[in-house]
Amino acid sequence: MWLILCSGQDISALWAYHGLQWRGLTVELVTAESLTANVRWVHTVGLKGANTNITLADGRMIDSRLVRGVVNRLTHVPLQHLRDAPDFEYATQEFTALFMSWLKTLRGPIYNGVDAQGLSGAWRHASEWVWLASLAGLKTLPYKQSSDDQFDETTQLRRVVPEGTSTSMAIALGDQVFGPNLPPQTSRACRELARISKTPLLGIELVSDISSHSWAFAGATPMPDLRLGGEPLLDALAANFFQSENGYKL
Amino acid sequence: MILLCGIPSETPMALVRQALDQSGTRYALLHQRKFSSMRISMEILGGQPGGKLQLNGDSYSLGDFTGVFSRLMDYRYLPELKDTPEDSPQRNFCRNLFDTLTRWAEITPARVVNRVAPMGSNFSKPFQAQIIARFGFEVPETLITNDPELVREFRARHGRVIYKSISGVRSIVQTLTDDDMDRLENIRWCPTQFQAFVDGTNVRVHTVGQKVFATAISTEATDYRYAYRQSGDHAELRPVELSDELAEMCVNLAAGLGLAFAGIDLKITPDNHVYCFEVNPSPAFSYYESNTGQPISSAVAEYLAGH
Numbered sequence: 001m002w003l004i005l006c007s008g009q010d011i012s013a014l015w016a017y018h019g020l021q022w023r024g025l026t027v028e029l030v031t032a033e034s035l036t037a038n039v040r041w042v043h044t045v046g047l048k049g050a051n052t053n054i055t056l057a058d059g060r061m062i063d064s065r066l067v068r069g070v071v072n073r074l075t076h077v078p079l080q081h082l083r084d085a086p087d088f089e090y091a092t093q094e095f096t097a098l099f100m101s102w103l104k105t106l107r108g109p110i111y112n113g114v115d116a117q118g119l120s121g122a123w124r125h126a127s128e129w130v131w132l133a134s135l136a137g138l139k140t141l142p143y144k145q146s147s148d149d150q151f152d153e154t155t156q157l158r159r160v161v162p163e164g165t166s167t168s169m170a171i172a173l174g175d176q177v178f179g180p181n182l183p184p185q186t187s188r189a190c191r192e193l194a195r196i197s198k199t200p201l202l203g204i205e206l207v208s209d210i211s212s213h214s215w216a217f218a219g220a221t222p223m224p225d226l227r228l229g230g231e232p233l234l235d236a237l238a239a240n241f242f243q244s245e246n247g248y249k250l
Numbered sequence: 251m252i253l254l255c256g257i258p259s260e261t262p263m264a265l266v267r268q269a270l271d272q273s274g275t276r277y278a279l280l281h282q283r284k285f286s287s288m289r290i291s292m293e294i295l296g297g298q299p300g301g302k303l304q305l306n307g308d309s310y311s312l313g314d315f316t317g318v319f320s321r322l323m324d325y326r327y328l329p330e331l332k333d334t335p336e337d338s339p340q341r342n343f344c345r346n347l348f349d350t351l352t353r354w355a356e357i358t359p360a361r362v363v364n365r366v367a368p369m370g371s372n373f374s375k376p377f378q379a380q381i382i383a384r385f386g387f388e389v390p391e392t393l394i395t396n397d398p399e400l401v402r403e404f405r406a407r408h409g410r411v412i413y414k415s416i417s418g419v420r421s422i423v424q425t426l427t428d429d430d431m432d433r434l435e436n437i438r439w440c441p442t443q444f445q446a447f448v449d450g451t452n453v454r455v456h457t458v459g460q461k462v463f464a465t466a467i468s469t470e471a472t473d474y475r476y477a478y479r480q481s482g483d484h485a486e487l488r489p490v491e492l493s494d495e496l497a498e499m500c501v502n503l504a505a506g507l508g509l510a511f512a513g514i515d516l517k518i519t520p521d522n523h524v525y526c527f528e529v530n531p532s533p534a535f536s537y538y539e540s541n542t543g544q545p546i547s548s549a550v551a552e553y554l555a556g557h
Contacts, residue, residue: 090306104380
């Protein structure tokens with residue numbers, strides 16, 4: 001069983017779901033919304049390892065031991081049906097903690113795996129991405145942040161380049177990079193960034209510097225719009241899943 | 251130069267500061283409640299983090315700090331912000347100040363006790379338990395479910411069972427009683443964590459870099475942190491020596507979680523099985539130090555100083 005875990009509103013994931021099905025994979029689409037209401041959860045941890053068995057309201061069963069690969073794009077646990085409950089905040093934290101542990105039980109290629117900083121990979125701050133991008137060998141622009149900034153990070157996303165800057169999105173998947181045509185050195189650095197950030201499917205936003213014919217780092221996300229990778233990205237995803245099914249190590 | 255960040259009167263912070271004083275190590279104290287007199291700017295140039303911190307009338311280059319001890323509280327609960335509106339300039343400044351400080355601490359090459367990112371594993375106990383098991387520790391048999399029938403079976407199989415929060419929300423560990431079974435239907439709306447009770451001696455292990463301090467706790471209570479409330483007697487604490495192998499496992503576990511300083515909760519059974527329940531990334535070690543005299547704060551100070 002291969003899973004696509006995403007919000008029901010995630011157009012990019014739904015596109016990937018249909019594309020992977022068309023390529024012959026038996027993919028189960030499981031939305032975040034379907035994982036919280038009228039669901040039976042059985043999650044065990046102990047001497048024999050950790051397992052999860054989920055029975056969805058539509059009768060489908062997801063046994064973590066039978067999962068062979070995952071496209072994971074869960075960002076949060078939607079609990080609208082509990083919004084008026086007195087312990088709503090507590091329930092949100094408990095469900096999120098359960099999701100973290102459940103996702104940790106999944107095996108096979110996982111794009112992307114749960115992390116202590118996010119359900120579908122680490123959601124890093126712009127400053128940390130810049131630092132990692134530089135370590136990976138990407139050209140980076142000077143980054144500045146201070147206590148005097150007129151900026152509210154509780155409502156705004158801090159960006160590496162000014163809002164409105166024209167950028168391109170490359171998507172690193174394993175040892176391949178999809179999207180814009182990049183010089184080999186930049187492409188290599190994108191793959192390295194995915195590796196050191198432990199994010200096997202990573203969107204890397206780049207800004208083109210025409211004067212020096214080079215690309216500079218402008219941001220990264222563990223949840224890029226997959227459509228920007230086009231059909232070649234889905235071909236590669238499907239190939240990775242099939243290889244894993246046949247026992248090849250990625 | 252060491253940077254101490256937090257509330258100076260908080261006991262763990264006060265102990266580390268005292269240890270630094272005793273060793274003659276230079277430090278700067280960032281008193282969180284005096285945020286309005288501080289300024290910080292961070293920059294990353296060519297991958298190198300740097301910047302300036304204005305504090306107590308002095309200006310420091312962030313690159314001069316080789317060690318950082320952070321026990322910052324959530325700025326939203328600072329008394330100085332109590333009556334300020336959400337969008338006030340004061341609140342915005344405070345948020346940006348501590349955010350910039352925290353972001354710098356995440357990437358500085360300095361020794362940081364502890365960085366924020368690795369502390370996240372403690373947000374989910376079973377998530378952390380899966381990591382713990384990879385380091386050779388036994389973890390208690392755990393069931394998280396919203397199916398009451400499975401809980402009945404679990405209790406029938408294991409006898410004494412406890413329940414506690416799944417997340418990092420602080421909860422008192424309780425034994426599942428017959429009275430609790432009468433309200434078991436309540437779990438249907440939110441899965442709940444149940445664990446087979448493990449009999450044995452509670453041992454809190456503090457790791458500071460490669461150093462290990464183990465404290466045995468004797469109590470009849472299910473949750474020794476609430477010993478008096480649950481059993482009517484205070485818990486008794488005494489220093490114990492771990493085997494070299496177990497001490498190394500603890501050091502490896504903390505390092506594996508990315509924690510320079512950790513509080514590891516173990517239970518050692520009568521037949522010498524070592525169960526690990528949790529790793530606390532921000533341990534309130536002063537309780538153990540004050541009861542046993544173990545020099546945990548000195549070890550933290552030495553670690554920060556690079557000794």
